[in-house]
Amino acid sequence: MSISKKQQEIVAEFSLFDDWMDKYQHLIEMGKTLPLIDASEKTEDKLIKGCQSKVWLHAQLNDDRVVFTADSDAVITKGIIAILIRVFSMQPPEAVVQAKTDFIDEIGLKEHLSPTRANGLVAMIKQMKLYALAFETQMNEQ
Amino acid sequence: MPFDVAAIRADFPILHRQVNGKPLVYLDNAATSQKPQAVIDSIVEYYSRYNANIHRGVHSLSQEATDAFEQARIKIQKHFNIAKKHEVIFTSGTTHGINLVAQGFSNLLEAGDEVLVSALEHHSNIVPWQMLCERTGARLEVLPMNAEGTLAMDQLKNVLSSKTKLVFVNHISNALGTINPIEEIIQKAHQVGAAVLVDGAQACSHLQPDLQALNVDFYVTSAHKMCGPTGIGMLYGKESWLEKLPPYQGGGEMISEVTFEKTTYAELPHKFEAGTPNIAGGIAFGAAIDYLQHIGLDAIAQYEAELLAYATQELGTIEGMKIYGTGPDKTSVISFNVGEIHPYDIGTILDQMGIAVRTGHHCAQPVMQYFNIPGTVRASFAFYNTKEEIDALVNGVRKAQMMLS
Numbered sequence: 001m002s003i004s005k006k007q008q009e010i011v012a013e014f015s016l017f018d019d020w021m022d023k024y025q026h027l028i029e030m031g032k033t034l035p036l037i038d039a040s041e042k043t044e045d046k047l048i049k050g051c052q053s054k055v056w057l058h059a060q061l062n063d064d065r066v067v068f069t070a071d072s073d074a075v076i077t078k079g080i081i082a083i084l085i086r087v088f089s090m091q092p093p094e095a096v097v098q099a100k101t102d103f104i105d106e107i108g109l110k111e112h113l114s115p116t117r118a119n120g121l122v123a124m125i126k127q128m129k130l131y132a133l134a135f136e137t138q139m140n141e142q
Numbered sequence: 143m144p145f146d147v148a149a150i151r152a153d154f155p156i157l158h159r160q161v162n163g164k165p166l167v168y169l170d171n172a173a174t175s176q177k178p179q180a181v182i183d184s185i186v187e188y189y190s191r192y193n194a195n196i197h198r199g200v201h202s203l204s205q206e207a208t209d210a211f212e213q214a215r216i217k218i219q220k221h222f223n224i225a226k227k228h229e230v231i232f233t234s235g236t237t238h239g240i241n242l243v244a245q246g247f248s249n250l251l252e253a254g255d256e257v258l259v260s261a262l263e264h265h266s267n268i269v270p271w272q273m274l275c276e277r278t279g280a281r282l283e284v285l286p287m288n289a290e291g292t293l294a295m296d297q298l299k300n301v302l303s304s305k306t307k308l309v310f311v312n313h314i315s316n317a318l319g320t321i322n323p324i325e326e327i328i329q330k331a332h333q334v335g336a337a338v339l340v341d342g343a344q345a346c347s348h349l350q351p352d353l354q355a356l357n358v359d360f361y362v363t364s365a366h367k368m369c370g371p372t373g374i375g376m377l378y379g380k381e382s383w384l385e386k387l388p389p390y391q392g393g394g395e396m397i398s399e400v401t402f403e404k405t406t407y408a409e410l411p412h413k414f415e416a417g418t419p420n421i422a423g424g425i426a427f428g429a430a431i432d433y434l435q436h437i438g439l440d441a442i443a444q445y446e447a448e449l450l451a452y453a454t455q456e457l458g459t460i461e462g463m464k465i466y467g468t469g470p471d472k473t474s475v476i477s478f479n480v481g482e483i484h485p486y487d488i489g490t491i492l493d494q495m496g497i498a499v500r501t502g503h504h505c506a507q508p509v510m511q512y513f514n515i516p517g518t519v520r521a522s523f524a525f526y527n528t529k530e531e532i533d534a535l536v537n538g539v540r541k542a543q544m545m546l547s
Contacts, residue, residue, distance in 0.1 A: 020162070020494050025545060052502050053486045054516065073516060074484035075546055076491075 003095055006087045007103035014107045023107075024076070031078030034085070037071040048123050053077045055120055059131035064139065065090050066132050070124075080121060083107075088128050093139065096132035101125055145445045150437065150526050153178040157526060164496030167531045172316055172475055172522035173500055174366045175347055177430075181369055184429035188422045195418055211421055214428025215411075218376055221431045222361070223352040228410040229384065231377040232419050236343040237266040239362030239377035240310075242414060243339055244270035246387030247308060253279030256305040258336070260322065261287040261512065262315040265505040267341050271310060280307070287512060291318040291467035298330055306336040313345035317506035317520070318467025319475025321345075328358055337383065343367055347524065348446060348473045350439040359383050365423065370430030374423030381410065389413050442525040446474040449523045453532045460539055466518055474523040477504075480539060483546050485519045491542035492519075497535055 001009075017023045037056065046056040053074030060067050068089040070081045087103075088096050104121070151157050154176045159166050168176060188210070194203035196211050212227075219227045233239040251257070257271050257280050275282045283301045286294045293311075302309070309331040314321050324340050331338045339360035342351060347368040353361050360383065364375040379387070434442070453476055457463055462481030479485060489501030502517040503510045510517055521535055 021541075021545065024491065024494070028545065052517075053484055074486045076487045077484075 003087055003091055003099045010083060010086065011103055011106045027079035027083075028075050029079075030082040030086075031072075031075050031080075034071065034078055034082050035069065037069055041069075042071065048120060048127050052120070055081065055124060057081075057124065057127055057131075059128070059135070061093070061135045061138070064092060066093050066096055066135055068128060068131070077120070081124065084124060084128060088132075093132040093136035097129055097136055099129075145441055145525075147445070147526065147528055151528075153180070153433075154526055155179060155182070161496040161498070162494050167495075167497040167534050169521040169523060169527065169531065169535060170498045170500050171347070171524040171527075172319075172344060172367070172520065174372070175369050175524055176526070177369055177371070178433050180433050181371065181426050181429045184426045185371065185422050188425050193422075196421055197412070207421060210425045210428075211419070214424045214431075217428040217431045221350065221435065222376075222378060223354050224378055225354055226381055229378055229381055231379065231384070231411045231414045232424050233362070233375045233377050234373055234420065235364040235366070235375035236341060236362045239360075239375055240267060240339070240341065241270050242377055242390045243360050243362075243379070243387070244274045245390050248274055248277045249388055250386070251278040251280045251307055254305065255280040255307045256283050256303065257281070258283045258285060258301055258306050258309045258331075260285045260293055260311045261508055262291070262293060262318070262320060262322065263310070263312055263506065263508070264316050264341070264343070265507070267310055267312060268508070271308075281305075285311075287509070290469045291315070291320050291509075292469035292471075293320075293322055295323060295326065298327070302330060302334055302336070304334050306331065306334055309336050309338045310341070311338070312341040312343070313351065314342075314348070314473050314475075315467065315506070315509070316344045316475075317504040317509045317518070318477050319344075319472040319522070320467050320469050321471040321473060323471075324358070325356065328356060332357070344473070344475075347434075347442075348439075349443055353378055365427040365430055368430055369433055370427040371423050374420045374427050376427075377414070384410050384414070387414075389416070437525060445525050446523060449527060449529070449532065450474040450476070452529055453521065453523065453535070456532060456536045457539070460536065460543065462543070466513055466515075475520060476522075477518040477520045479515060479518055480543050481547065483543065485517045487546050488519050488539060488542045491545060492535070492538045495534070495538045495541070497538050499535075 014023055017026060041058060042056045046058050048055045048057055053072050055070065055072045055077060057070045068085050070085060072078045072081060156176050157166065192203050192206040194207045196204060196208040215227055215230050218230050224230055233242065257275055259268060259271055261284050271282055285301050286297055288294045309327060311322055311324060311327055313324055328338045337359040340358050342361050342363040345351060346363045359380050361378040366372040457476060457478060460480060464479050466477045480488060485501040489499055492499055500520040504520060
C-alpha cells in the first residue's frame with residue numbers, strides 16, 4: 001500500500017471517533033502495538049532531540065525498503081510514532097523523502113499534533129526523512 | 143475581611159476564556175502569572191497618552207514618561223524596603239540580572255576562588271556561574287539537597303570557606319516550591335566574607351522580602367511572575383557592590399561624558415541601564431506592585447497556604463501519587479508523578495480538559511537527576527485560583543490515569 005493510501009486509512013480510522021478522549025484512547029492503543037525494542041538498542045545516538053519525552057528511532061534498509069523501529073517513554077508519544085511508522089515503514093526511501101505529511105491535520109488531533117507543540121513530531125518526521133535520504137543516496141551510488 | 147477570590151478573578155480578563163472548549167484552569171503560575179486589568183491598562187495608557195523616550199527630552203511628554211518610570215522605581219524600592227532608589231536596577235528579567243552580576247564578577251575573581259551554588263537551582267542560575275568559573279579559573283561548589291527536596295544545611299560548612307567569594311541560591315525552588323533558608327545562608331556566607339546573590343523569581347509573587355533586613359548583597363526577580371509584564375525585572379544590589387562592578391553593556395544613557403579619549407560612566411542606576419529601557423514594562427511593573435499591595439501579600443500567603451494544603455490532601459488520595467518537595471517550608475507548588483506514567487502524557491490529557499500545568503524538567507535537570515526521574519507534572523497555584531479548580535485538577539489526573547494505565 002502506498003504512503004498516501006495508508007494516510008487516508010488512518011484518517012478514516014480516527015474519523016470514527018467524535019470525542020477527543022476516544023481519539024486519544026485510540027492513539028494510546030496504537031502506541032501499545034509498537035514492537036518492543038531491546039533496552040540495549042535504546043542508545044544515545046538513536047535519541048531524537050527536541051522531544052519532551054524520550055524517543056529512540058532506528059532505521060535499516062531491507063530489500064530496498066526502509067524499516068523503522070522506534071520507542072518512547074511516554075505513551076502518547078508512542079502513539080504518534082506508531083502512526084508515523086505505519087505510514088513510512090516498509091516504503092522505498094524515495095517515497096519517504098517525498099511524502100507529504102498534511103494528513104496529520106486531518107486526524108482531528110490537530111491542536112495536539114500541530115508542529116509548534118513541544119511533542120517532537122516535527123523532529124521525528126525530519127529524522128525519518130533524513131534516514132530515508134541517506135538510504136536513497138546509498139542506493140543510487142551502488 | 144474574608145479573601146474574596148471571586149472579586150479578584152474578575153480583575154483578570156484571561157481567566158474567563160475557554161481552552162479546548164472547557165473553562166481555563168490556569169495552574170502554571172510558577173512559569174508566569176496572569177495579568178490584572180490594572181496592569182494591562184497601565185501599558186495601554188502609557189502608549190496612548192504619554193509615550194516618549196525618558197531621561198533626555200526637554201518636552202512635557204518626555205518628562206511625564208520619565209516621572210512615571212522613576213515613580214515605578216520608587217514603588218519597587220519601597221515594596222522591597224531598599225535603602226536607596228538607585229540600588230534598584232531595571233533589567234529585562236531575572237536571567238539578565240544574574241548575568242549582569244556574573245559578568246561584573248569576572249573582573250573580581252581569581253583562580254583558586256570558589257563560587258557556591260545550591261543543588262536546587264534553575265539552569266539560569268547555574269550556567270552563568272559555570273561560564274564565570276571558566277573565565278576566571280574559579281571553582282564551582284555545590285550545596286547538596288536531600289530527599290525532602292530541601293537544602294542539606296548541615297553540609298554548608300563543608301562547602302563554604304574563606305575561598306568562597308560568591309554564593310548563589312534561589313529564594314524558592316522553581317521545580318519543587320521549597321523555600322530555602324536564605325537568612326542563614328546569607329549570615330554564614332558573610333562570616334567568611336562571601337557576597338550572596340538571591341534569585342527571587344519564584345518568591346515575589348508569594349511573599350514580600352525585606353531586602354535590608356535580609357542584608358543580602360544582590361537580589362533579582364522578574365515582573366512577569368508577579369502579575370507584571372514580561373521583559374522587565376529588577377536587580378537589587380547594595381550600593382557598595384554596584385559601585386564596584388563595571389558596567390555591563392555600553393550604550394546611550396549609561397555614560398556621563400564621552401570623548402574619543404575617555405568615557406565617564408553615569409551614576410547609579412544609569413550605569414547599568416544602557417540604551418532605551420523597557421519604559422512601558424517598568425511602569426507596568428509599578429502597577430503590578432500596586433495591585434499586589436492592594437490585595438496584600440500577607441493575605442495572599444495565607445490563602446495560598448490553604449490552597450496548597452487542600453491540593454496536597456486531595457492529590458494524595460490518588461493511587462500511585464508521588465509528590466516531590468515535601469519540606470516544611472514551601473509555597474503553593476506541587477511537583478508530582480503518578481505511578482510510572484510519563485509527566486508529558488498527564489500534561490497532554492489535562493490540556494484537553496482546559497487545565498494548564500507544566501511538565502518536564504522545569505529547567506532544573508540536576509534536581510530531576512537527584513530523584514532519577516525524567517521530569518514531573520508541576521501544578522502551581524496563585525491567589526486567583528480556587529478549590530474548585532483544584533478539584534478539576536484532581537479529577538483530570540484521575541481521568542488521565544485511567545486512560546494511560
